[in-house]
Amino acid sequence: MHQILKTYFLDKIKVSDDNLSNISSFFKEYSFGKNEFLLKEGEVCKYVYFVTAGCLRFYSVNTDGIENTRYIAFEGKFGTSFTSLITGEESIEYIQSLEKTTLLAIRKDDFYHLVEKEPAVNVIYRNILESAYITTQKRIYDLQGSDSLERLRWLLKRQPDVFNRLSNKVIASYLGITPYTLSRLKINL
Protein backbone atom coordinates (compact mmCIF):
# COMPACT_ATOMS: atom_id res chain seq x y z
CA MET A 1 0.00 0.00 0.00
CA HIS A 2 1.19 3.47 -0.82
CA GLN A 3 2.60 5.08 2.27
CA ILE A 4 0.83 8.36 1.57
CA LEU A 5 -2.59 6.67 1.46
CA LYS A 6 -1.80 4.68 4.59
CA THR A 7 -0.83 7.87 6.37
CA TYR A 8 -4.06 9.49 5.22
CA PHE A 9 -6.09 6.74 6.88
CA LEU A 10 -3.99 6.40 10.04
CA ASP A 11 -4.08 10.16 10.61
CA LYS A 12 -7.84 9.99 10.77
CA ILE A 13 -8.84 6.66 12.23
CA LYS A 14 -7.67 3.49 13.95
CA VAL A 15 -7.50 0.69 11.41
CA SER A 16 -5.62 -2.61 11.26
CA ASP A 17 -3.00 -3.51 8.65
CA ASP A 18 -5.25 -6.29 7.40
CA ASN A 19 -8.09 -3.90 6.77
CA LEU A 20 -5.74 -1.42 5.18
CA SER A 21 -4.43 -3.96 2.73
CA ASN A 22 -7.94 -5.08 1.87
CA ILE A 23 -8.84 -1.47 1.24
CA SER A 24 -5.74 -0.75 -0.80
CA SER A 25 -6.28 -3.83 -2.95
CA PHE A 26 -9.12 -1.98 -4.68
CA PHE A 27 -6.94 0.98 -5.68
CA LYS A 28 -5.01 0.97 -8.92
CA GLU A 29 -2.15 3.30 -9.77
CA TYR A 30 -2.22 5.60 -12.81
CA SER A 31 0.02 8.31 -14.23
CA PHE A 32 -0.89 11.38 -16.21
CA GLY A 33 1.07 14.07 -18.00
CA LYS A 34 0.36 17.74 -17.69
CA ASN A 35 -3.08 18.93 -18.78
CA GLU A 36 -4.64 15.55 -19.41
CA PHE A 37 -8.37 15.01 -18.88
CA LEU A 38 -9.60 12.34 -16.47
CA LEU A 39 -13.23 13.33 -16.93
CA LYS A 40 -15.05 15.65 -19.30
CA GLU A 41 -18.37 17.40 -19.11
CA GLY A 42 -21.13 15.04 -20.19
CA GLU A 43 -19.32 11.89 -19.05
CA VAL A 44 -20.32 9.96 -15.95
CA CYS A 45 -17.75 9.89 -13.15
CA LYS A 46 -16.91 6.31 -12.19
CA TYR A 47 -13.83 6.76 -10.00
CA VAL A 48 -12.66 8.24 -6.75
CA TYR A 49 -9.09 9.49 -6.97
CA PHE A 50 -6.36 9.86 -4.39
CA VAL A 51 -3.49 12.02 -5.61
CA THR A 52 -0.01 10.76 -4.71
CA ALA A 53 1.96 13.39 -6.69
CA GLY A 54 1.02 16.42 -8.77
CA CYS A 55 -2.48 17.83 -8.74
CA LEU A 56 -5.96 17.60 -10.21
CA ARG A 57 -8.23 20.47 -11.04
CA PHE A 58 -12.02 20.18 -10.85
CA TYR A 59 -13.80 22.80 -12.91
CA SER A 60 -16.84 23.59 -14.99
CA VAL A 61 -17.41 25.79 -18.03
CA ASN A 62 -20.54 27.90 -18.28
CA THR A 63 -22.53 28.77 -21.41
CA ASP A 64 -20.37 31.83 -22.06
CA GLY A 65 -17.22 29.70 -21.92
CA ILE A 66 -16.19 31.02 -18.50
CA GLU A 67 -14.28 28.44 -16.44
CA ASN A 68 -14.96 28.02 -12.75
CA THR A 69 -12.52 25.97 -10.71
CA ARG A 70 -14.07 24.57 -7.55
CA TYR A 71 -11.27 22.47 -6.12
CA ILE A 72 -7.62 21.61 -6.57
CA ALA A 73 -6.54 18.23 -5.17
CA PHE A 74 -2.82 18.28 -4.43
CA GLU A 75 -0.86 15.20 -3.34
CA GLY A 76 -2.36 13.47 -0.30
CA LYS A 77 -5.95 14.48 -1.09
CA PHE A 78 -9.00 12.61 -2.33
CA GLY A 79 -10.99 14.05 -5.16
CA THR A 80 -13.89 13.05 -7.36
CA SER A 81 -16.74 14.62 -9.20
CA PHE A 82 -19.14 13.96 -6.32
CA THR A 83 -22.31 15.14 -7.97
CA SER A 84 -21.91 12.83 -10.94
CA LEU A 85 -20.47 9.98 -8.85
CA ILE A 86 -23.34 10.09 -6.37
CA THR A 87 -26.23 10.68 -8.74
CA GLY A 88 -24.88 8.71 -11.69
CA GLU A 89 -25.81 11.68 -13.88
CA GLU A 90 -23.57 13.27 -16.51
CA SER A 91 -20.89 15.44 -15.00
CA ILE A 92 -20.95 19.19 -15.42
CA GLU A 93 -17.32 19.16 -14.30
CA TYR A 94 -14.03 18.45 -15.95
CA ILE A 95 -11.22 16.76 -14.06
CA GLN A 96 -7.79 17.67 -15.39
CA SER A 97 -4.21 17.09 -14.30
CA LEU A 98 -2.40 20.43 -14.03
CA GLU A 99 1.01 18.91 -13.43
CA LYS A 100 2.61 15.55 -14.12
CA THR A 101 0.42 13.52 -11.77
CA THR A 102 0.31 10.06 -10.26
CA LEU A 103 -2.73 8.85 -8.40
CA LEU A 104 -4.59 5.89 -6.99
CA ALA A 105 -8.03 5.29 -8.43
CA ILE A 106 -10.86 3.19 -7.07
CA ARG A 107 -13.99 2.32 -9.02
CA LYS A 108 -17.28 3.72 -7.79
CA ASP A 109 -18.86 0.34 -7.02
CA ASP A 110 -15.74 -0.88 -5.21
CA PHE A 111 -15.68 2.36 -3.26
CA TYR A 112 -19.29 2.09 -2.11
CA HIS A 113 -18.72 -1.57 -1.36
CA LEU A 114 -15.92 -0.53 1.00
CA VAL A 115 -18.12 2.20 2.51
CA GLU A 116 -20.55 -0.57 3.51
CA LYS A 117 -18.05 -3.26 4.49
CA GLU A 118 -15.07 -1.43 5.93
CA PRO A 119 -16.01 0.81 8.86
CA ALA A 120 -12.80 2.78 8.30
CA VAL A 121 -13.90 3.70 4.79
CA ASN A 122 -17.38 4.53 6.06
CA VAL A 123 -15.83 7.03 8.45
CA ILE A 124 -13.37 8.35 5.89
CA TYR A 125 -16.09 8.88 3.33
CA ARG A 126 -18.12 10.77 5.93
CA ASN A 127 -15.01 12.83 6.62
CA ILE A 128 -14.48 13.58 2.96
CA LEU A 129 -18.10 14.57 2.49
CA GLU A 130 -18.05 16.68 5.61
CA SER A 131 -14.93 18.54 4.65
CA ALA A 132 -15.97 18.88 1.01
CA TYR A 133 -19.13 20.45 2.33
CA ILE A 134 -17.33 22.76 4.72
CA THR A 135 -14.85 23.87 2.08
CA THR A 136 -17.60 24.54 -0.42
CA GLN A 137 -19.58 26.40 2.20
CA LYS A 138 -16.70 28.63 3.17
CA ARG A 139 -16.14 29.24 -0.51
CA ILE A 140 -19.67 30.56 -1.02
CA TYR A 141 -19.34 32.73 2.04
CA ASP A 142 -16.09 33.98 0.68
CA LEU A 143 -17.32 34.53 -2.86
CA GLN A 144 -20.22 36.62 -1.70
CA GLY A 145 -18.73 38.20 1.36
CA SER A 146 -15.55 39.81 0.09
CA ASP A 147 -14.30 41.76 -2.88
CA SER A 148 -11.74 40.22 -5.22
CA LEU A 149 -8.71 41.68 -3.49
CA GLU A 150 -9.76 40.28 -0.13
CA ARG A 151 -10.36 36.90 -1.76
CA LEU A 152 -6.92 36.96 -3.33
CA ARG A 153 -5.30 37.82 0.01
CA TRP A 154 -7.26 35.02 1.65
CA LEU A 155 -6.05 32.57 -1.00
CA LEU A 156 -2.47 33.68 -0.59
CA LYS A 157 -2.64 33.09 3.15
CA ARG A 158 -4.73 29.93 3.28
CA GLN A 159 -3.88 28.10 0.09
CA PRO A 160 -0.44 29.30 -0.95
CA ASP A 161 0.05 26.17 -3.08
CA VAL A 162 -2.77 27.27 -5.32
CA PHE A 163 -1.13 30.65 -5.75
CA ASN A 164 2.41 29.37 -6.13
CA ARG A 165 1.99 26.29 -8.26
CA LEU A 166 -0.79 27.23 -10.66
CA SER A 167 -1.18 29.59 -13.60
CA ASN A 168 -2.92 32.95 -13.36
CA LYS A 169 -5.65 31.62 -15.58
CA VAL A 170 -6.42 28.82 -13.13
CA ILE A 171 -6.08 31.04 -10.07
CA ALA A 172 -8.49 33.56 -11.62
CA SER A 173 -11.03 30.83 -12.39
CA TYR A 174 -10.67 29.63 -8.79
CA LEU A 175 -11.34 33.12 -7.45
CA GLY A 176 -14.20 33.72 -9.85
CA ILE A 177 -12.60 36.68 -11.62
CA THR A 178 -10.96 37.23 -15.02
CA PRO A 179 -7.21 36.93 -15.53
CA TYR A 180 -7.24 40.67 -16.37
CA THR A 181 -8.61 41.54 -12.99
CA LEU A 182 -6.22 39.16 -11.24
CA SER A 183 -3.31 40.79 -13.02
CA ARG A 184 -4.48 44.20 -11.84
CA LEU A 185 -5.05 43.03 -8.29
CA LYS A 186 -1.55 41.68 -7.90
CA ILE A 187 -0.24 45.27 -7.99
CA ASN A 188 -2.04 45.92 -4.69
CA LEU A 189 -0.85 42.84 -2.83
Next chain:
Amino acid sequence: MHQILKTYFLDKIKVSDDNLSNISSFFKEYSFGKNEFLLKEGEVCKYVYFVTAGCLRFYSVNTDGIENTRYIAFEGKFGTSFTSLITGEESIEYIQSLEKTTLLAIRKDDFYHLVEKEPAVNVIYRNILESAYITTQKRIYDLQGSDSLERLRWLLKRQPDVFNRLSNKVIASYLGITPYTLSRLKINL
Protein backbone atom coordinates in the same frame (compact mmCIF):
# COMPACT_ATOMS: atom_id res chain seq x y z
CA MET B 1 -43.08 9.07 15.93
CA HIS B 2 -44.04 11.96 13.69
CA GLN B 3 -45.48 10.65 10.47
CA ILE B 4 -43.50 13.16 8.41
CA LEU B 5 -40.17 11.98 9.88
CA LYS B 6 -41.15 8.34 9.45
CA THR B 7 -42.00 9.03 5.82
CA TYR B 8 -38.66 10.75 5.37
CA PHE B 9 -36.82 7.61 6.50
CA LEU B 10 -39.02 5.08 4.73
CA ASP B 11 -38.74 6.98 1.46
CA LYS B 12 -35.00 6.53 1.56
CA ILE B 13 -34.25 3.25 3.28
CA LYS B 14 -35.64 -0.01 4.62
CA VAL B 15 -35.89 0.23 8.40
CA SER B 16 -37.96 -1.61 11.02
CA ASP B 17 -40.57 0.00 13.27
CA ASP B 18 -38.43 -0.88 16.29
CA ASN B 19 -35.43 0.94 14.92
CA LEU B 20 -37.59 3.85 13.88
CA SER B 21 -38.98 4.23 17.37
CA ASN B 22 -35.52 4.01 18.90
CA ILE B 23 -34.39 6.72 16.50
CA SER B 24 -37.38 8.93 17.13
CA SER B 25 -36.97 8.64 20.91
CA PHE B 26 -33.98 10.99 20.64
CA PHE B 27 -35.94 13.74 18.89
CA LYS B 28 -37.80 16.36 20.87
CA GLU B 29 -40.48 18.66 19.52
CA TYR B 30 -40.18 22.45 19.64
CA SER B 31 -42.25 25.38 18.39
CA PHE B 32 -41.10 28.79 17.25
CA GLY B 33 -42.88 31.97 16.24
CA LYS B 34 -41.96 33.99 13.19
CA ASN B 35 -38.43 35.37 13.04
CA GLU B 36 -37.02 33.66 16.12
CA PHE B 37 -33.35 32.71 16.29
CA LEU B 38 -32.35 29.09 16.90
CA LEU B 39 -28.64 29.86 16.51
CA LYS B 40 -26.65 33.05 16.24
CA GLU B 41 -23.23 33.80 14.83
CA GLY B 42 -20.58 32.99 17.43
CA GLU B 43 -22.60 30.27 19.13
CA VAL B 44 -21.80 26.59 18.70
CA CYS B 45 -24.45 24.52 16.94
CA LYS B 46 -25.51 21.57 19.09
CA TYR B 47 -28.62 20.32 17.29
CA VAL B 48 -29.80 18.80 14.08
CA TYR B 49 -33.30 19.94 13.14
CA PHE B 50 -36.06 18.32 11.17
CA VAL B 51 -38.77 20.79 10.18
CA THR B 52 -42.35 19.51 10.51
CA ALA B 53 -44.10 22.81 9.64
CA GLY B 54 -42.95 26.27 8.62
CA CYS B 55 -39.36 26.91 7.59
CA LEU B 56 -35.88 27.72 8.78
CA ARG B 57 -33.42 30.03 7.12
CA PHE B 58 -29.64 29.46 7.33
CA TYR B 59 -27.67 32.61 6.64
CA SER B 60 -24.52 34.54 7.42
CA VAL B 61 -23.75 38.24 7.61
CA ASN B 62 -20.49 39.59 6.19
CA THR B 63 -18.39 42.44 7.54
CA ASP B 64 -20.36 44.99 5.50
CA GLY B 65 -23.61 43.72 7.00
CA ILE B 66 -24.67 41.95 3.81
CA GLU B 67 -26.77 38.84 4.46
CA ASN B 68 -26.20 35.66 2.49
CA THR B 69 -28.82 32.94 2.74
CA ARG B 70 -27.44 29.51 1.90
CA TYR B 71 -30.41 27.26 2.56
CA ILE B 72 -34.08 27.29 3.41
CA ALA B 73 -35.38 24.15 5.15
CA PHE B 74 -39.11 23.82 4.53
CA GLU B 75 -41.29 21.16 6.21
CA GLY B 76 -39.96 17.64 5.68
CA LYS B 77 -36.32 18.68 5.49
CA PHE B 78 -33.34 18.30 7.79
CA GLY B 79 -31.19 21.29 8.51
CA THR B 80 -28.28 22.19 10.77
CA SER B 81 -25.30 24.44 10.75
CA PHE B 82 -23.01 21.65 9.52
CA THR B 83 -19.73 23.48 9.74
CA SER B 84 -20.18 24.38 13.39
CA LEU B 85 -21.84 21.07 14.25
CA ILE B 86 -19.04 19.04 12.69
CA THR B 87 -16.06 21.08 13.81
CA GLY B 88 -17.43 22.24 17.16
CA GLU B 89 -16.28 25.75 16.24
CA GLU B 90 -18.36 28.89 16.59
CA SER B 91 -20.94 29.24 13.87
CA ILE B 92 -20.65 31.89 11.20
CA GLU B 93 -24.31 31.21 10.43
CA TYR B 94 -27.59 32.24 11.92
CA ILE B 95 -30.55 29.87 11.99
CA GLN B 96 -33.86 31.68 12.02
CA SER B 97 -37.51 30.68 11.69
CA LEU B 98 -39.13 32.66 8.88
CA GLU B 99 -42.65 31.43 9.60
CA LYS B 100 -44.42 29.96 12.60
CA THR B 101 -42.43 26.76 12.76
CA THR B 102 -42.56 23.40 14.52
CA LEU B 103 -39.64 21.02 14.37
CA LEU B 104 -37.98 17.96 15.84
CA ALA B 105 -34.54 18.51 17.31
CA ILE B 106 -31.87 15.97 18.16
CA ARG B 107 -28.75 16.78 20.14
CA LYS B 108 -25.41 16.50 18.38
CA ASP B 109 -24.05 13.69 20.55
CA ASP B 110 -27.29 11.70 20.28
CA PHE B 111 -27.21 12.22 16.55
CA TYR B 112 -23.65 10.95 16.12
CA HIS B 113 -24.46 8.12 18.50
CA LEU B 114 -27.26 7.09 16.12
CA VAL B 115 -24.96 7.51 13.11
CA GLU B 116 -22.72 4.85 14.70
CA LYS B 117 -25.39 2.55 16.10
CA GLU B 118 -28.30 2.75 13.69
CA PRO B 119 -27.31 1.82 10.15
CA ALA B 120 -30.39 3.66 8.88
CA VAL B 121 -29.14 6.90 10.39
CA ASN B 122 -25.65 6.27 9.04
CA VAL B 123 -27.12 6.03 5.55
CA ILE B 124 -29.45 8.99 6.07
CA TYR B 125 -26.61 11.16 7.33
CA ARG B 126 -24.55 10.22 4.30
CA ASN B 127 -27.55 11.12 2.18
CA ILE B 128 -27.95 14.47 3.87
CA LEU B 129 -24.26 15.27 3.50
CA GLU B 130 -24.27 14.16 -0.11
CA SER B 131 -27.24 16.26 -1.01
CA ALA B 132 -26.08 19.24 1.03
CA TYR B 133 -22.86 19.02 -0.92
CA ILE B 134 -24.59 18.70 -4.28
CA THR B 135 -26.91 21.60 -3.54
CA THR B 136 -24.05 23.80 -2.43
CA GLN B 137 -22.04 22.82 -5.46
CA LYS B 138 -24.82 23.63 -7.89
CA ARG B 139 -25.23 26.90 -6.06
CA ILE B 140 -21.62 27.94 -6.66
CA TYR B 141 -21.90 26.92 -10.28
CA ASP B 142 -25.05 28.94 -10.48
CA LEU B 143 -23.67 31.96 -8.66
CA GLN B 144 -20.70 32.19 -10.94
CA GLY B 145 -22.19 30.86 -14.12
CA SER B 146 -25.26 32.99 -14.69
CA ASP B 147 -26.35 36.59 -14.40
CA SER B 148 -28.93 37.59 -11.83
CA LEU B 149 -31.93 37.35 -14.13
CA GLU B 150 -31.04 33.79 -15.10
CA ARG B 151 -30.60 32.92 -11.45
CA LEU B 152 -33.98 34.38 -10.60
CA ARG B 153 -35.64 32.41 -13.39
CA TRP B 154 -33.91 29.26 -12.17
CA LEU B 155 -35.17 29.88 -8.66
CA LEU B 156 -38.71 30.46 -9.86
CA LYS B 157 -38.69 27.19 -11.75
CA ARG B 158 -36.77 25.00 -9.32
CA GLN B 159 -37.63 26.37 -5.92
CA PRO B 160 -40.96 28.14 -6.29
CA ASP B 161 -41.56 27.86 -2.53
CA VAL B 162 -38.62 30.13 -1.90
CA PHE B 163 -40.05 32.67 -4.31
CA ASN B 164 -43.63 32.38 -3.19
CA ARG B 165 -43.35 32.09 0.58
CA LEU B 166 -40.46 34.38 1.42
CA SER B 167 -39.86 38.12 1.42
CA ASN B 168 -37.92 39.91 -1.30
CA LYS B 169 -35.22 40.65 1.20
CA VAL B 170 -34.68 36.95 1.88
CA ILE B 171 -34.97 35.97 -1.78
CA ALA B 172 -32.39 38.61 -2.70
CA SER B 173 -29.99 37.37 -0.02
CA TYR B 174 -30.51 33.83 -1.34
CA LEU B 175 -29.67 34.93 -4.90
CA GLY B 176 -26.72 37.01 -3.78
CA ILE B 177 -28.12 40.32 -5.03
CA THR B 178 -29.63 43.40 -3.37
CA PRO B 179 -33.38 43.82 -2.91
CA TYR B 180 -33.11 46.81 -5.29
CA THR B 181 -31.78 44.64 -8.07
CA LEU B 182 -34.34 41.93 -7.38
CA SER B 183 -37.09 44.51 -7.62
CA ARG B 184 -35.75 45.66 -10.96
CA LEU B 185 -35.35 42.13 -12.28
CA LYS B 186 -38.94 41.19 -11.57
CA ILE B 187 -40.04 43.59 -14.34
CA ASN B 188 -38.31 41.33 -16.88
CA LEU B 189 -39.72 38.01 -15.68
Next chain:
DNA sequence: CTGAGATATTGCCATAGAGCAACATTTTTC
Protein backbone atom coordinates in the same frame (compact mmCIF):
# COMPACT_ATOMS: atom_id res chain seq x y z
C1' DC C 1 -59.99 49.01 11.78
C1' DT C 2 -55.89 52.08 12.25
C1' DG C 3 -51.42 53.70 12.20
C1' DA C 4 -46.37 52.71 12.90
C1' DG C 5 -42.85 50.08 11.22
C1' DA C 6 -41.22 47.05 7.90
C1' DT C 7 -40.84 46.01 3.12
C1' DA C 8 -40.90 47.01 -1.88
C1' DT C 9 -40.34 50.02 -5.92
C1' DT C 10 -37.98 53.29 -8.83
C1' DG C 11 -35.16 57.47 -10.45
C1' DC C 12 -30.60 58.73 -10.18
C1' DC C 13 -25.67 58.24 -9.99
C1' DA C 14 -21.35 55.51 -8.56
C1' DT C 15 -18.25 51.67 -9.04
C1' DA C 16 -16.08 47.02 -9.43
C1' DG C 17 -14.94 44.22 -12.59
C1' DA C 18 -15.45 42.66 -17.60
C1' DG C 19 -13.61 42.60 -22.08
C1' DC C 20 -11.01 44.16 -26.13
C1' DA C 21 -6.64 45.19 -28.14
C1' DA C 22 -1.88 45.79 -28.16
C1' DC C 23 2.21 44.47 -26.28
C1' DA C 24 5.45 41.77 -23.10
C1' DT C 25 6.90 37.66 -21.17
C1' DT C 26 7.17 32.89 -20.34
C1' DT C 27 6.81 28.08 -21.77
C1' DT C 28 6.78 24.46 -25.02
C1' DT C 29 8.27 22.18 -29.05
C1' DC C 30 11.25 20.51 -32.50
Next chain:
DNA sequence: GAAAAATGTTGCTCTATGGCAATATCTCAG
Protein backbone atom coordinates in the same frame (compact mmCIF):
# COMPACT_ATOMS: atom_id res chain seq x y z
C1' DG D 1 18.24 27.49 -28.59
C1' DA D 2 14.92 29.68 -31.94
C1' DA D 3 10.28 29.97 -33.38
C1' DA D 4 5.65 29.32 -32.13
C1' DA D 5 2.21 29.16 -28.78
C1' DA D 6 0.47 30.18 -24.55
C1' DT D 7 0.16 33.18 -20.80
C1' DG D 8 0.42 37.61 -18.48
C1' DT D 9 0.06 42.81 -18.36
C1' DT D 10 -2.07 47.24 -19.05
C1' DG D 11 -4.67 51.34 -21.27
C1' DC D 12 -9.24 52.25 -22.48
C1' DT D 13 -14.10 51.73 -22.40
C1' DC D 14 -18.46 49.43 -21.16
C1' DT D 15 -21.94 47.21 -18.26
C1' DA D 16 -24.29 45.03 -14.52
C1' DT D 17 -25.24 45.79 -10.17
C1' DG D 18 -24.81 48.58 -5.96
C1' DG D 19 -26.59 52.07 -3.07
C1' DC D 20 -29.01 56.37 -1.71
C1' DA D 21 -33.32 58.78 -1.31
C1' DA D 22 -38.07 59.50 -2.06
C1' DT D 23 -42.33 57.29 -2.33
C1' DA D 24 -45.58 53.45 -2.23
C1' DT D 25 -47.31 49.37 -0.29
C1' DC D 26 -47.89 45.82 2.94
C1' DT D 27 -48.53 43.82 7.69
C1' DC D 28 -49.35 43.20 12.25
C1' DA D 29 -50.18 44.85 17.16
C1' DG D 30 -53.40 47.13 19.78
